[in-house]
Amino acid sequence: MGGTSQRNINLKLKVWRQKGANQQGHFEEYDAKGISTDASFLEMLDVVNQRLIKEGRDPISFDHDCREGICGSCSMVINGNPHGSERSTATCQLHMRKFNDGETVVIEPFRAKAFPVIKDLSVDRSALDQIIASGGYISVNTGNAPDANGLPVAKVDADQAFNAATCIGCGACVAACVNGSAMLFVGAKVAHLGLLPQGQPERNERVLAMMDKMQELGFGNCSNTGACAVSCPKDISFENIARMNREYAKASIKKRS
């Protein structure tokens, strides 16, 4: 009842099933029949899961929550692309009108050394939280703040910082990267905080700590393919990585001198 061109389609799904982190996974095939083109991709999976449950079978596990493209829970690779092939779109915002009747859709979890599979399409992305914990913040205790307008921020800086801050921490950049690197994620946080005057006191320590932590946790390095930015549902710019490399170099030199 949404768009006037609503119709129903049938799909074949090839879905990665894996019982646990230490078990072998495999693809299984399912039919998704009579799916409304107004439904979201996750609602299509809901329909399949309801049928599996009624048949007494184990439904497909996948992470999801807000279904509005902002919580960053979605973690699936659709036909080879994290979040599917539509640009600037998280899986939950992908709608079935982008698929053709009779199409085969391959669904896998985000794959990266630092993201072990928990079950089926659910992966453990707590390494990203550990990177933030290592320095992705401004150290200011509650109650220490001066008046908010006491520190003017040029609109252009505020806007750029905002663009970087819209990262939803989904990890698609890591899944898209041949090296399993989290440099777009780290670069976005370094840019968000480093562009603001509030972020200056810890600027050098921040980039060093976050990069060291990223490497320690098994993420790879950047080889400039740009796949991360293409897969990003929030269009985090690839330039953030270049900025971070400059920041890192400067901070390293400062540390040595």
Place this chain on the structure above:
Amino acid sequence: MAILDGKVPPGPVAEKWTNHKFNMKLVNPANKRKFTLIVVGTGLAGASASATLAELGYNVKTFCIHESPRRAHSIAAQGGINAAKNYQNDGDSVHRLFYDTVKGGDFRARESNVHRLAEISPNIIDQCVAQGVPFAREYGGTLTNRSFGGAQVSRTFYARGQTGQQLLIGAYQAMMRQVHAGAVQLYTRREMLELVVVDGAARGIVVRNLSTGEVESHAADAVILATGGYGNVFYLSTNAKQSNATAVWRAHKKGAYFGNPCFTQIHPTCIPVSGDYQSKLTLMSESLRNDGRVWVPKNKDDKRSPEQIPDAERDYYLERVYPSFGNLAPRDVSSRQAKFRVDEGRGVGPSGQAVYLDFRDAIKRLGESVVSERYGNLFEMYEKITGENPYQLPMRIYPAVHYTMGGLWVDYNLMSNLPGLHVLGEANFSDHGANRLGASALMQGLADGYFVIPYTIGHYLASTALPKVTTDHDAFKAARADVDARTQRFMAIKGSRTVDDIHRELGQIMWEYVGMSRQETGLKTALEKIPKLREEFWQNIRVSGDATGTINEELEKAGRVADFLDLGELMARDALHRNESCGGHFREEYQTPDNEAQRDDEKFCYVAGWEWKGEGKPQELHKEPLTFENVKLATRSYK
């Protein structure tokens, strides 16, 4: 029935909090590390409380159901956060924010709490800016504001349509800094399934590890619940799929009173339902009503495309009925007006269950680029979901369940009637009365977490004898046994209906009879249908998979829906007992000749606090009388 004591401090309303802060006992810095506090939930309230309490020196154990604390549902709040900064020089003040909030809540909130909230609001903005929250700014570098419903000043701070995300990331980062410092122990993918009460005080929780199915016990000196609202009782709502009432409901079953459960907010601007596969509804921020105009065709069953309907044949009904607030009438009022228009047969779109939110005039006046700068991400979201371009065609919107003003009853110190159990944010009932104003949820969550609980919990800890309790205590063993028994019961049913199937049916009952407008016979019908559905649930659901070893989302959902069934019934009972209309609670029997809500201050000027009396027994009603000494009780008018 007992009279509930909100423990409101004495003195003039504007001095209460200041005096109370001085009068409360303190825990000295060296002693703070001897106390362990449990925080459940990592949304705005939980993350800000965890960070601040850890900064003060307490040992904090923080729990969340998500795989990362940053995914809590506060992340999805769009429009903004109110604060009485008066940066716009347009006549705002602490007193005006206080006044607007009391009036907006239709005189069913505690004055003292609301005043404190307004007093604290400027500090929140300061704190967030210091953390690096990238609020919208003017070219001169100062912060900018926009207007929200129910206010005639511009006091809403925002970060495009992603304010909740930016505020939550600020609080999350502050908390992760404390995780790094070892002051917060973070437990992700844990669902609280029992509150543990020892000698009458909340002393711990039992949780299930959602990745492994293992059940764990955690002891503490006090427990803080910041687990959000219960809008998902309606199945379809703007809440995230995992948002649930289980933590507060299990606490209720251990003795915590439930306050005003029937006060539900139906948000006027959401994307309409498109089909029976629908899993949730998506909000379109109230901020859109700054520039969007709401209308329906004047003629019934007008099937023309909207751009072909000339202005003379359009009814801009909010501007017509509420000339002084216009499209920025409060949420409850706007939602009801949309329902009236649809009920008259003037709804639009294929289902007829929608009204238009039109940006044609704003685009003409401001240009597409300004409109895009203000609302670009919302327009994109709308287009992704509906396949229609709102720059060319008006949005189709309809009200949907969005927020719950009710929640666990708390006193002025945010402590429930159960000593040691503190409740923050949407999970408590405290500040919004019968209707929450837009951009006030974020304000309350952060006020509670950054600036209220850090003071009031110290007072509790310093003035209470808290003998050492470990998880070996019998109360923990009993709570774990209850968790295990419930799990086994779910797994053993092996019926033929899915948990979602029952949940959807509950949602239909709730929307039909306990939704936007309610009446006695309908509520009685709901009270017949819900117990029958509960029986069906306990006899005929099917939870597939294993209870332990790995993720079992069906088992998680079964526990939540079992609680929603009980809570839904209490909501209907509360709505039936409240023989008046106020805010989001609209009883058709009680309305003015022009269809506005008609309160009954003589009989219902109180908070309803419901006490659990055991399985199968109706809850007992207790009352906290409300007095209005600073904002005169008056009919709420936005005309």
